[in-house]
Amino acid sequence: MIETEKITLNDGAFDVEILERGEGAPLLYLHGVIRIDDDPLVAELARRHRVVAPLLPGFGGSTGAENLTDIHDLAIYYAELIDRLSLDRIPLVGHSLGGMFAAELAAVAPGRISHLVLMAPFGLWDDSAPTFDFFAASPRDMAKAFYSDPNSTGAMAIARAPQEVATEVDPATSEGKAIIEHLVERVKTMSSAVRYLWPIPDRGLARRLYRLTMPTLVIWGEDDGVIPPTYADLFSQSIADAETVLLPGAAHMLNHEKSDAVAAHLEKFITA
């Protein structure tokens, strides 16, 4: 069962909504730039771990994104969070934007992380293989980039998002209300994301990867249209103790599309 807890950091500057699921040794899980309800990977991992999954700033009940000015603030935010949660020597799993945050936290507090799992993380930039500019993409193109199977429920949910820009919406109608609520949620989450990803998702992580001394698993969906799978090697090459897994049949949402395979690789890696 999923429990939700809310804690406050830095004297009210941040609320953090934390989902917890499962029992056992704790594992910290940072979701991606698109967060899905009932993340099946969390369910898989919860069979052996107490999965602690704080929502990223700007998502759901996690507030205070605007108080994080730069990547230094962000790293300190997570350092404070693991202090408050008394998490030590734990496996850290981060996906997409959460993967970028996980790598930053690991660079700041390497001694606190026993194993690091980076699932298609942002954070590096390769001129010859630019990441997908999903902020400017149509819902249809976005669905294709995030999902291997364009007919899957996840892909359809993105592709059929309410028309994101109309010239006018009447807030008094129920249709107008629904569009506005959709836009508000999108703006809340994505305007947090742009702080780290705009205009290029590189905040200097490459200079800090040498601090990632813990065993690290870099795992990527072969069909990732958001961050090309060639980035897996870019990460692995700069991390001392890294192994790489490329998953067939999955794109950027590998947690959604291949949760069982991802979980199997993860368990094997953590228990090795």
Add this chain to the structure above:
Amino acid sequence: MKIEMFHLCPYRELPDDFREKYRSVWVDVPAHLFDPETAHTIYNQTLDELKFAAEVGYDGICVNEHHQNAYGIMPSPNLMASVMARETRDVAIIVMGNSIALYDPPIRVAEEFAMLDCISGGRLVAGFPTGTCMDTAYGYGVSPAILREKYAEAEDLILRAWEEEDIFSFNGKYTQLRYVNIWPRPLQKPRPPVWVPGAGSIETWASCIEKGHLYAYLSYSGFKRGKKVMDGFWKVANEAGVDNPYHAGFLQLVCVAENEQQLQDKWAEHAEYFYNKMLHTYEGFSDAPGYRSLETIRAGLLAQTISRFGDPSSDTKTFDELREAGNIVAGTPSQVTEQLEKVIKDLRVGHLMILNQFGSTPHELAKENIKLTAEQVLPNLRHLWSDYEDHWWPQNAISRGKSTAAAAAGG
């Protein structure tokens, strides 16, 4: 009433199949479509048209800033304004304006505007736009999440740089300067009037009222949509006890001809060029996350681009449809006068900015339109709002409405 001629300096020669072939006039408009020889002609014709507008009776001339945009090829409007400061003697030079969140450090704007004010002899209006999403987030790479905060800090710095007598230090989040001491200082004291062009963001209304800046609603959507936005502005203004129409401005496309047949023959293609080609902006660029505030979204004021994801041939408009919708005011001098008087009163604006050249309008036709508007429309509108004082006009720019009224009273 003050009436100003606004120029976007559009690229007048996009190919016929632009809309079908390319996705956007803005941000990723193909570079190969830009011909510098053509631009040479366009820039000079634009300057000539602005100068002509000043000569035939407009109160001011306006230029603005866009980036990576075929409908506005003035990334630096200050260069145009600088030429105009020399080419004209008495009209207001309205730079509408410099997107102050894009300049690092923003005192660059304080300096250039001060130069323009000195060169023009105190005729400058300093425009401080937030800047469109296309210009700021895409063209200049500023994160949409910080744009407004950066803008606010830049505004604070620029105003202080103009107004404070002594050197000061500025320890901002985005700009740190140990010695702020701009040379030159503006000629107008304490500073040039500030006009804030907006596209309909709610928070801009309140801040304009609070700071005493003029709010100008710049959109190509015409007076029908404009009414909704200006009503919103005046509601906020009235709550603060403000009712001076000179506090507000509005942009309107106008074409004048002797009769209906001429109007159709001369103007239909240029109006359709502007709306169907020049406003053909890829939807994905218009609304980066965080660009518009949650308050604006909750009020249902969304982006104002016309194109949609999907069928590029949808949403084209004919000249007649554009007139009907109020995007364009077109008619004989008396028809246009009547319609503009209604716009001015309905929207309660003391400043009307008129686009006499738009889209592919050629030079001679633009001049004809400028002349007809200035000579046969403007004189019949100047008397409006004569009971109010215009506190937003440059100290040394001409006030034709005043002199007309005085002359009429005297003679």
